[in-house]
Amino acid sequence: MASTQDLERTQKLAQKGLWTTGLLTFFFPLLGYMYTGRYKALLKGFGICLGALFVFFLINPSAADDEDSANGIFFLYLVGATIDNTRAVRKAKNSVGTQPVLNPDLNVKLLKLAKAKGEISLADCVIETSLPPEKIQGVLNDLQRQDLIRVANRSSDGAVVYRIV
16 A cells, blocks of 8 residues: 555645646646645656657757757647656546545544554444545554554454554
8 A cells, every 4th residue: 555645645635626737747847746746757758758868859959950850849849748747646646545644633533432442443434534435444554564453353352453552
């Protein structure tokens, strides 16, 4: 499962507008990538564009005098960067529904519930928060990775329960 930092980055990216990202990236690639915060992708794409220009002019030195060649490669970079950046936003928007909700209040609420009851089950958490079990399970797993709760089996019936550390 992804780290909390990756989940936060994905959620921030999912909040960006597709049209805004596409238009900014197409007309001002630097601003488009700054808007989405994808600096590594900016450097990677720009490096590929420079590499393509270098190889193109290495193969065809006479094209260095022709501005249309460089403009064509730069146009391809603009189209590729726009597709890459908007695709990343779309992918983040699609995956944000399957990720646990990063809500500090929810974490505190679940920890307080565990402290008050001594041990809690997934059903207790779902009833208390009114959120889907998948999201609660993700938050509980995250709390467990942070060593805030422990998972055990209840001795009376073997049910999975969470206890505060």
